[in-house]
Amino acid sequence: MTRLPIFFIAALLLVSAGAKSAEAGAHEAPKHEFRGVWVATVYSGLDWGGSGWPPPEERMENILNRAERLGLNAIVLQVIGRGDAMYQSERLPWAYNLTGEPGEDPGWDPLQKWIDAAHERGMELHAWVNIFNVAYGNDNDSQKEDLPHVRHSNPEWIEDDVWLNPGIPEAREWMVGNIVELVENYDIDAIHYDYIRYNQGGYTSDSETMSEHNPDDISGLDNWRRHNINEFAKEVHDEVSRIKPWMKIGAAPVGHYDRGSADGWGALWGYSSVYQDSRHWAEEGHIDYIAPQIYWTIGDAPRFEFIVSDWVQNRKNDRHLYIGTNPASSDVRREIHRQIDTTRTRGAEGQMFFRYQSISADWDIFTSGGYDRYGTEAIVPPMPWHDMDAPNRARNFVVNPGHYSAELEWDEPDPAGKDHARFRYAVYRTETNDRRTVEDILADPSLIRIVTGKTSFTDELSEEDAGKEYRYFVTALSRNNVESAPGEDQLVITSSDEEPLVSREFELKQNYPNPFNPTTTISFRMPEHTHARLVVYDLLGREVAVLVDESLQAGTHNVQFDAGNLASGVYIYRLTAGSYTETRKMIFNK
Template identity: 30%
Template sequence: MRPTLLAICCAACTAGRESQPWPVSAMAPQIEERATGSEGHWVAVSHPRELRGVWIASVANINFPSRTGLDAEAQKAELDGIVDTAAESHLNAIFFQVRPELDALYESEIEPWSRYLTGIAGGDPGYDPLGYLLERAHARAIEVHAWLNPYRAKQRQSSVAAREHMTLTHPDLAHNYAGGVWMDPGAPVVQDRLVEVVVDIVRRYEVDGIHFDDYFYPYPDGSEPFPDSRTYTSYQSAGGELGRHDWRRHNVNVLVERVASTLKEIAPQVRFGISPFGIYRPGIPAGIVGFDQYDGIFADPLLWKSRGWVDYIAPQLYWPSTQTPQAYGTLIDWWSQQPDAQRYTFAGIQLSKVGSAPAWSTIEIQAQIELSRLQRDRRSLGNIFFHIGPLQQNTLGIRDLFRDHLFIEPALSPPVLTDMDRVIAPPELEIKDNEVALTTPDDAFATTLYRFDNGDWCLLQVLSITERRLSPGPGTWAIATVGRNMVESLGTVFELP
């Protein structure tokens, strides 16, 4: 591909580095920075970062595949459409649900194929959905995060599991509850399985993130407690002294810390984050009313964030800004202010509600994005939207609003904070007949093209790693390499007449 770019300077300029909540020096390699504008030399470039993500839910065939039983080519066409929609909406990250029920939407020797692909648990779809999505999305410089559910084994108790499914290999740890089946979070073998799955994914696939949502212990059904007495009794018999609720939270915390430490050791470039329920506890902050996740599903996202176990928290703020007991503005302000070990907040927005009621207009979605951006200096640097459906349908023109107003300028997501010291080399350029040929390191994710205009470097485009020949037109330009940790190199400067 040889794109010709309009020489128009957008607002995503190097001046934006002043608002970045990380030191610019951490985003440039320790090599000599030479004169700005000198061809073949290097210059520090940056732009305002923002994660613009969207969830792709496979459970119950919410988004993908749209129904069970589609053949491989039809499913691939749907994935192509998902990538097209994300690109047309100017999003830069896809959160793809690859383990909705202790199963797999990718080739796995650990867990069976998901029933949501073929209609039969364990049924081979004839291709690798995660592998295919990675190929297509990375070719558009769009990140793919593998979204896993840690403990949910079946959404419905009546569904038939594949014979190698964990509910059948460890039936004593599979509990019927609230209409579904859940593996016991207090059982070490359940925790070990999830860590094994995470390791398998990051070693075999170039995913950009590992992501959990809000399902830890199941939401209470209001009639009976979760049936984990056997594992709790075993814990007490071994000398454990925590009360039951504290023990449950401890089980989740141990799992989160294990996943975090494992990723830091074997794949530090992979971003790890969690999207918890949007209210921490009732009355926090003052005036907020709702479910208590701390004592209801035994999740403690403030601990995960303050300990630095996660790169980000994406609280599901699924209420309109006008709904005072759960107001979006109040909640994003509170979440962004929490002790965070320099971690990010990427608030979840319930895009699926757009057009469903007067409170859920496109103006409301815009207001929520703008409220998130007001907390930028506190590392609120983006949003994740649930889910892609309204963008595919362009409900109330929401895709047009994203493309033409809210996300006009290109942007990378923020760098992975725990891996910022590792900086990729700048690209090597060969210029002939006003065409630029790029050579980048093997582990590059993308490149960024900047134009020098009015004394500043302005980002024109984020280019996929497959785009190796450019004809940007007359001007002074710089191209930087982007590592898989989203850290940019210095820009290699060149001029075209």
Template identity: 30%
Template sequence: MTNFSVARKLISFLFISLLINVMFLNAQNQEFNPKYEMRGVWVATVANIDWPSKPGLKVKEQKREAESIIQHCKQLGLNTVFLQVRPSSDVLYESEYEPWSAVLTGEAGKNPKYDPLAFWIEKCHEVGLELHAWINPYRASMNLKQPLGEKYPYYQYPDMFIEYGNKLYYNPGEQWCLQHINRVVKELVRKYDIDGIHMDDYFYPYPIAGQEFADSTSYQKYGASHFDDINAWRRDNVNRTIESLQKSIQSEKPWVKFGVSPFGVWRNSSDDDRGSATKAGVTNYDGLHADVLHWMKNGWLDYVVPQLYWGTNNPVANYTHLVKWWSDNSFEVPIFIGHSIYKVGSDKPDWQNRQQLPQQIEILREHSHVHGSVYFSYKHFKRDLLGLQDTLVNDFYKHPSLLPKYKSVATQKQTRSIYKLKANARTIRWKTDDDNSKKPIKYVIYCHRPFEAFNPDNPEFIMDVTYDTKYKLPKKDSQLRKDYLIRVAVLNESNVEESISSPVQLWY
């Protein structure tokens, strides 16, 4: 054998070894950092929990706080903001039907002199974050002594409301209430470029010992002839709310997602063979009359975010067990897990363990129908979470992710292409053949060095996601420029990539 033959075989061996190592590292990277994953946070406005920091701030201060939150979310590697825009039948946007919220100005019904929701949408989309408008369907006030704005529906239709636990609620059994919440949602979807409508766990109120929710008159009037049990009638009322809202959203903008974040236990297995092996004192089905499994089975929701606010060692409601239960009972609806970062550092052993949240993320990534996390609530990201923020940035969210694919969301059949892609200095720009679409279009930008084998399945190559057809790179500290290859693809309404462009060179 000649020296040349030996050298050629050695080179081939080294090349194959290198290729195998690259493939192994890519596979490891994809396993650790999924390309498609929800990474969201709830921004609560009720009682000024997260934003604004207090009522009555000047507009520029409210805006500065909002921009600070959005930039921080981007730095943490998050991709979705769930902004509470209707805490208690009061709103943070211009509405024909309901009054301005007092959390903005300190006075119910007072115009804040700008449109907060429009501002949040603009700023979130500027940095590639989705914004889902979070509403509470039935809660009408947080306190019976709370002053209500002039436009409050209670003044015109007091018989449609029920007092319970020092709060005011819409009566879900009244047809007018069903029509009202649909009017509210249709207006919200029609007027704003939101990416989704989101509801949390507050349907019928959490039961209070010794108090009855006073809807028996409505039950006798509307439900007794059809339902032997008032609780079955209540569940049907919530079912009709969910079904009708899904239709209302579809009728306005079929691409807007509709999701719910229910209490973490549907039913205990002691009450129903289909339930989880838990011992929860309250459940969705029996206490809140929210039959989430029924909604998923009927295809009324695009995603579900069960609030699994327990630790991995909790004997009553165990996080590990519940993640598996929701994955096994998803009916192929994407499941995102709600995490209780507000508990980190509390006196419970699970929440004194700095590995609790990282372990929770690792567990959910083991289940095929679970596609990410949502954290409650934003303000806790501003304090010490036992190193969680660094773990997200450096490990779990080291590379950007695209949002999970939604099979239920309507998409246009035509594939949109990228053309006239140009990259020079710090600016990347392009055009699509659907530039005049009324739908918010998102794009994914890929970046890699010329000697790297491009793999679109590897999130390491994702530079960013944007809603614009122009992208500005940040200034570099170093004057030394390197060459990169840039590709762009359209993300359709279901978060599925359409054709990826040919690469162009960028010196940066």
């Protein structure tokens, strides 16, 4: 089997924060879109958790495999449900729903398993934290002498038996500390807030608490309550930015922001009912995305489409909007494809579904009229206020053409001194008769074969697709989902038992990049095993570098040229292989 080494795989900067389907059309899936699902673990494990059969790791794999097949690219996993943890914590007791016993160590680290398995699939893992709803109010709230539950250790912070009072600075600091521990110890992609609010109407003790804890002399009980929540969002942002500035923070607020956003329908309002000013958090840059819980249908009050438009039109600081929908409702589930269309045409950057069990049983939940809304892969939109540097290219790309398949392998890019580097990869495939520019090919999400966290991929072909000649591209994605430029290879996949063909003729390609400083890559193809000589000359015909002078196998070869010790100017490179000779020019600009 022929192996085709390729080194030419990187550097196209895609800076779009997410294609808007208002431009792409209601049904056309954009290349950049957030597609997430909430995975609930509270009680006995609504979506995941608990003992039983199959084992929890196998159930985790089943959820991730299903989410991957549905076309999702993010898991929002509940890791702090009721003041307890689905991970090893020095501050919080183990969640009872892992073993059935409050505070009992399950003997493994569930969160780390989820992170590793999600990242391997190219998915983001957002850590879902219930902020101020911190207890069940019963024996499931663990009380251990060495690590008591907050409901027992600090009852003076607790209101209505289950709510942490945001008006008490020490209570806020305790929850900030929980998030700091989580961020320090786990390679999650985001912190995701739920219940970042008061219980409806606040608490009867608030007037007394306000008189004791109001250093800014805020006027009005409602304003003071909102200030307390705002302070929490600021404190977490400041700490997370200090520890891991690349990490994202998101929130899932009440679907109705306030009066006027409810289309005339009386409802729970985030701003005035539970003192949740999520737009302020976005405006101040304390969160990166909002996932409002818009759990209603289209057309009937409160109208889903009206509320989506209200959030889009009143977005602050260009923060992303991932619209939360509720397919747990049968009425919503029947129209979920229309709700996806609505979020796209209104200009949101993605969707989030409550919750996994509500989408897991229906294989066609996103399909209507023969069109699958998630029928093509999508990359999570980059956030322009985070690091927008494109990663370096992946290295040592190798293609093994096979029988009804192509096996691709590569090495991760040089992290270029970034201590936070972690990469995903997008693999594209198109036929060699596709005459579009590389930029246009990469803009077409239908050509993405996979987004993966692995450094290998086997492209399985049908009998109909086998035997065609393809070009493959691999790009690296940064933590912020900024994409590198591609390298390419073309390859014949044959359905016969004969050795696959990899090239029909010699070809010397234009170097890339060109102009360059100080390095560039020269690529050439050979249809047969022969001696090759690749030489660089200046304009006076003087030999300045011999890049190749050896016998090479058939296939594609890529060679890097470093002109750092040469003067700026035009240079000539010439390939001689057997009776084949070709010459091209390149420009070196210091």
